[in-house]
Amino acid sequence: xxxxxFFNCAILTFGxxxxxxxxTPLSEYDTIGxxxxxxxxxxxxxxxxxxxxxxxxxxxxNDSVDLYQELLKAIIGFTDIAGIYFVLTQxxxxxxxxxxxxxxxxxxxxxxxxxxxxxxxxxxxxxGLEFTWEHILQGLEANANLVLNLSLASLxxxxxxxxxxxxTLIPIIYLCAGILATMPSITSYLRRGxxxxxxxxxxxxxxxxxxxxxxxxxxxxxxxxxxx
Amino acid sequence: xxxxxxxxxGDTMLQSINSILALMLILVACVELCDAATVVDVYRLIQxxxxxxxxxxxxxxxxxxAGVYPFAPxxxxxxxxxxxxxxxxxFTFLQDYIVNKKQLxxxxxxxxxxxxxxxxxxxxxxxxxxxxxxxxxxxTIPYPVYFAFEDDKFxxxxxxxxxxxxxxxxxxxxxxxxxxxISTPQPKKIPSPSITNIQGWLPGFxxxxxxxxxxxxxxxxxYDTFGAAPAxxxxxxxxxxxxxxxxxxxxxxxxxxxxxxxxxxxxxxxGLTSGGPYNYNGTMKWLKSFDQRIRETxxxxxxxxxxxxxxxxxxxxxSKPPENAYIKQVFEGMSEVARELKIAFSIKQKxxxxxxxxxxxxxxxxxxxxxxxxxxxxxxxxxEFLESTGGLNDIRTSVDEISVTKTVKLVAESLxxxxxxxxxxxxxxxxxxxxxVNSFYIKLWLDLLSRTxxxxxxxxxxxxxxxxxxKELSDHxxxxxxxxxxxxxxxxxxxxxxxxLNIHQVASVTFDLILLLAVGSYLFILYCFLVITTRGLDDLxxxxxxPPSRKIKPN
Numbered sequence: 001x002x003x004x005x006f007f008n009c010a011i012l013t014f015g016x017x018x019x020x021x022x023x024t025p026l027s028e029y030d031t032i033g034x035x036x037x038x039x040x041x042x043x044x045x046x047x048x049x050x051x052x053x054x055x056x057x058x059x060x061x062n063d064s065v066d067l068y069q070e071l072l073k074a075i076i077g078f079t080d081i082a083g084i085y086f087v088l089t090q091x092x093x094x095x096x097x098x099x100x101x102x103x104x105x106x107x108x109x110x111x112x113x114x115x116x117x118x119x120x121x122x123x124x125x126x127x128g129l130e131f132t133w134e135h136i137l138q139g140l141e142a143n144a145n146l147v148l149n150l151s152l153a154s155l156x157x158x159x160x161x162x163x164x165x166x167x168t169l170i171p172i173i174y175l176c177a178g179i180l181a182t183m184p185s186i187t188s189y190l191r192r193g194x195x196x197x198x199x200x201x202x203x204x205x206x207x208x209x210x211x212x213x214x215x216x217x218x219x220x221x222x223x224x225x226x227x228x
Numbered sequence: 229x230x231x232x233x234x235x236x237x238g239d240t241m242l243q244s245i246n247s248i249l250a251l252m253l254i255l256v257a258c259v260e261l262c263d264a265a266t267v268v269d270v271y272r273l274i275q276x277x278x279x280x281x282x283x284x285x286x287x288x289x290x291x292x293x294a295g296v297y298p299f300a301p302x303x304x305x306x307x308x309x310x311x312x313x314x315x316x317x318x319f320t321f322l323q324d325y326i327v328n329k330k331q332l333x334x335x336x337x338x339x340x341x342x343x344x345x346x347x348x349x350x351x352x353x354x355x356x357x358x359x360x361x362x363x364x365x366x367x368t369i370p371y372p373v374y375f376a377f378e379d380d381k382f383x384x385x386x387x388x389x390x391x392x393x394x395x396x397x398x399x400x401x402x403x404x405x406x407x408x409x410i411s412t413p414q415p416k417k418i419p420s421p422s423i424t425n426i427q428g429w430l431p432g433f434x435x436x437x438x439x440x441x442x443x444x445x446x447x448x449x450x451y452d453t454f455g456a457a458p459a460x461x462x463x464x465x466x467x468x469x470x471x472x473x474x475x476x477x478x479x480x481x482x483x484x485x486x487x488x489x490x491x492x493x494x495x496x497x498x499g500l501t502s503g504g505p506y507n508y509n510g511t512m513k514w515l516k517s518f519d520q521r522i523r524e525t526x527x528x529x530x531x532x533x534x535x536x537x538x539x540x541x542x543x544x545x546x547s548k549p550p551e552n553a554y555i556k557q558v559f560e561g562m563s564e565v566a567r568e569l570k571i572a573f574s575i576k577q578k579x580x581x582x583x584x585x586x587x588x589x590x591x592x593x594x595x596x597x598x599x600x601x602x603x604x605x606x607x608x609x610x611x612e613f614l615e616s617t618g619g620l621n622d623i624r625t626s627v628d629e630i631s632v633t634k635t636v637k638l639v640a641e642s643l644x645x646x647x648x649x650x651x652x653x654x655x656x657x658x659x660x661x662x663x664x665v666n667s668f669y670i671k672l673w674l675d676l677l678s679r680t681x682x683x684x685x686x687x688x689x690x691x692x693x694x695x696x697x698x699k700e701l702s703d704h705x706x707x708x709x710x711x712x713x714x715x716x717x718x719x720x721x722x723x724x725x726x727x728x729l730n731i732h733q734v735a736s737v738t739f740d741l742i743l744l745l746a747v748g749s750y751l752f753i754l755y756c757f758l759v760i761t762t763r764g765l766d767d768l769x770x771x772x773x774x775p776p777s778r779k780i781k782p783n
Contacts, residue, residue: 004740008747015751023758129407130265131735136743 005135006126012139013118016146017111024103029096031104038087038108039115045083046116052076070193074185081181084109084156098161106153110146118142137202144205151209151216152180158223165223173219180212266381266731270336271457273364273373274683275415275722283366285373288724290410292333293734296389297321309334309408311386313378315349317356319363326367335373336408336729338382339460339620346625357621361456365614372410375457375620376729385731409730415722421685421715423452423502423510426698428478428705430485430496444495444522445643446529446601449474450504450511450590451697452684453618459725461681463618464627467504468677469536469635472670474498475700476636477643480663482704484644484656492647494527498705500697502684503715505617507587510684513713515597528558529601530643531590534616535635536627536674538606541572542635545603545610547580547595554600562642569634578610586613604635624678629671636665685721 021027021035056072087105096104118138126135155177158165165173187205190196196204273285295308297318305325310332312322317337325332337360340353364373376382385406392405432442449470455461462468478498484490503510515523535542544562546555559575566573580592587593588610594601607616616622637657644656657663680693687694689712702708759768 004737004744005735008740008743011751012747015747016754019751019755020758023755024762129409129730129732129734131733139747 002127002129005131006122009122009126009135009139012136013114013122013142014111016143017107017114020107020146026100026103026107029100031096031100034087034096034101034104035108035111037091038105039112041083041087041091042109042112043116045079046112049076049079052079070185070189073188074182077184078181081152081156081177084153085160088153088156089160098157101161102153102157103150105156106150107146109153110142110149113145113149114142134198137198141202141205144202144209147209147213148180148183148205151213152177154216154220155180158220162223169219169222176212176215176219180216183208183212265733268376268379268381268729268731270374270376270410270727270729271459272725272727273369273375273456274454274458274725277720279718282368284364285369285371287370287372288410288412288415288727290334290372290374290408290729292408294336294385294389294406294408294731296386296393305333306331307333309336311336311338311382311389313338313340313382313386314353314356314360315340315378317360319356319359322360323363326363326369329370332371334371334408335369337373337375338378339375341377341379342623343625350625354621354626358615358619361619361621362615364456374410374727374729375460381731405734405736407732407734409732410727411730412724412727415724418685418721418723421719421721422687422689423513423684423713423715424687424689424694425502425510425514425711425713426500426694426701426708427514427711428498428701428708430478430481430498430705432485432493432495433488433491442493442495442525443527444497444525445527445647446497446499446594446599447474447477447532447639447643448499448501448511448529448590449532450501450508451682452502452504452510452687453622453682454505454614455617455619455622455683457620457725458683458686459681460620461618461622461683462624462678463622463682464624464674464678465536465622466534466616466618467532468618468674469534469627469632470532471500471677471697472673473532473535473632473635473639474500475673475704476632476665476670477640478701478704479669480636480640480657480665481643483663492644494647495525496705497526498701500701501590504590505614506684506715506719507585507613508590508593509716510713511590511593512587512596514711515593515599517711517713523597523599526594526599528554529591529594529599530639531594531601531603532635532639533590533603533605534607535604536606536631538571538631538634540570541606541608542566542574542638543605543608544573544575545589545591545605546575546577547589547592548577548600550575550577555602558602558642558646561646562638565638565641565645568641569637571634571638573638576608604639606631618682624675627674627678629667629674632670632674633665633667636670640665685715685719686723686725 021032053073053076056076057069084105087109088102122135122138125132155173158173159177183205187201190204191198191201272288275282275284275286277283290309292307292309294311295305296311299305312318312335314337322335324330339357389405434442450467451471453461453463453466455463478496481496485492485496499511499514501508501510501514503513544559548555550556550559555575563573578588580595582596587596589603589605591601591603611617640657641655644650645654648656650656655661657665659665676696682693694710698708698710756768759771
């Protein structure tokens with residue numbers, strides 16, 4: 001039974017990535033290379049983040065939230081933005097459109113996040129006899145994360161690649177990107193600072209990521225228009 | 229410089245990767261450790277063979293779902309662990325299953341927690357426990373039977389299972405619930421179970437002769453226990469109380485005998501014997517180990533058995549007729565002291581049937597070796613085989629120090645009058661004198677023995693309890709000897725007394741199927757949604773209309 005449960009959780013966690021890749025035109029334009037690059041850069045970024053966290057952060061002695069430490073964590077969290085920036089602008093890709101590029105990067109990034117952060121706990125935890133809701137919730141969280149990373153990548157491509165965009169929208173784009181980048185800190189604050197239950201946190205993550213995805217989609221389509 | 233620094237960076241990178249790998253390995257290694265949600269100590273029902281016939285629980289491994297009485301009539305329980313609190317034990321159900329040899333997945337009996345306070349329902353629970361133990365010990369049970377103590381976790385589980393039962397879903401593999409897992413190796417026979425006797429002498433006043441020519445009075449108590457759960461068989465009353473009384477008597481007389489003026493003209497022999505539940509096998513071995521001449525010097529032997537909860541009533545059990553002059557003398561001496569202590573004291577004879585292997589009282593072993601002996605006990609009649617030997621009900625709350633104190637006074641006082649030839653109304657061990665019975669000493673030893681299970685085959689030769697008893701006896705007496713011997717043939721014991729029970733809350737197969745369906749349809753809807761939004765509805769229809777002939781590729 002337990003291998004069955006593991007299988008369920010695994011397809012909930014990793015299925016959406018595969019579905020996204022095969023359902024959208026990404027598969028037709030063979031953008032897997034870009035996703036792999038994003039994966040590798042994510043790995044490097046995560047290592048760098050680990051170093052920073054290990055160097056600058058104290059191990060908390062209790063569960064209380066220290067504002068300074070949280071701020072530092074959020075700043076280190078911004079390394080992700082740098083990583084995405086690096087993949088989007090610095091790496092050369094095969095000649096694919098901007099439209100597909102950001103999707104491929106976002107997908108690769110989200111998949112790397114799921115694979116590195118969730119695969120091992122899933123393997124260790126979901127095969128045990130003991131049943132918990134935790135791994136199903138983690139799968140849902142991975143879905144929210146996918147949406148979040150796609151939005152972030154789309155905003156990133158708006159910020160750094162698209163040159164002629166409406167001037168009035170620029171602060172909004174930056175604001176949204178800022179919100180997306182601080183989202184991990186916000187959720188961790190909700191979880192530990194306010195002591196929210198895991199279900200509540202994940203509900204919040206799903207809602208917020210969908211909202212942000214809608215906003216970034218609108219921004220993207222507005223920016224698309226003048227060029228057409 | 230740049231190259232060197234980047235090289236250093238590479239090193240740290242390598243180190244960090246190594247540490248991450250190590251971390252992963254540790255995580256993988258933890259799989260088994262963090263698997264279980266709750267781990268509980270459980271105590272297995274004893275498993276033994278009596279001259280080849282199997283008794284007790286014959287298995288130890290457990291891996292089944294938990295169920296709680298009442299069950300639907302005719303339900304198949306062969307894959308269910310029946311959880312049963314002793315407080316609400318349904319004895320007829322249990323008897324029906326055990327006597328008729330119906331198969332269960334396992335049985336987990338929840339004992340009320342052993343508190344130091346006496347509670348009101350103690351008496352009813354004691355009765356239930358005695359009955360339960362009698363049933364379990366004398367049956368062959370082909371599945372694992374365990375005991376555990378009630379706690380909050382078990383209360384939660386019980387109420388959880390009852391709730392799902394009320395909703396009409398008995399717990400099984402398809403409806404989830406709790407899974408109880410005990411993984412222990414198959415129980416093994418204990419090779420040649422040993423018994424250990426401890427003895428000590430208080431030599432009498434010799435004058436110019438040899439002490440071995442002085443008459444000897446022996447005071448004997450059997451210290452080991454037997455119960456349904458060997459790891460819980462502490463036997464506070466049977467026979468922890470007798471052991472404590474013996475130690476205190478030894479302590480009192482060692483003070484008298486340390487002064488040559490008060491050293492009596494009797495040798496005192498103290499014996500802590502093993503094998504009590506098994507027809508006093510240890511006592512027999514111990515007596516046989518004595519030289520014939522020494523055995524003949526034994527004037528009489530006093531055996532102490534179950535003296536921890538007197539109810540102001542004490543019996544002296546003999547095998548010779550009470551009219552026997554010698555016995556009459558001893559009985560009258562003792563009943564005189566008993567009157568002073570306001571204890572109802574009476575004599576009871578039980579003749580020995582040599583052809584019957586059953587030895588119900590310790591003094592019968594002495595009588596069989598032609599040594600005058602009697603047993604002091606609160607029990608009015610001889611206990612049945614393997615009963616009153618420290619079962620589940622026999623715990624600290626069932627004995628009191630006052631009873632032991634009174635017994636000590638009775639024995640010590642009458643013994644002293646016998647040794648020193650004093651008449652009535654001489655109080656040697658009066659409460660305010662320097663030779664007063666020490667109730668703290670009695671309490672401490674009762675506490676210690678009530679924490680220590682002492683089933684002889686499971687005690688090693690170097691067990692700390694044996695060493696403690698030897699140490700205590702050698703503080704008061706001289707020539708302390710530990711005698712090891714092998715328990716005689718009939719019995720075979722099996723190990724694994726304790727185990728760790730893992731309790732898992734598990735999901736059902738139906739739940740997993742529903743989850744699979746939900747996830748599958750979610751992914752399907754997501755797929756359709758994405759195709760429609762990015763490529764249009766026509767494409768989606770196109771995907772499903774693809775001719776299957778594409779798969780067959782022409783060679």
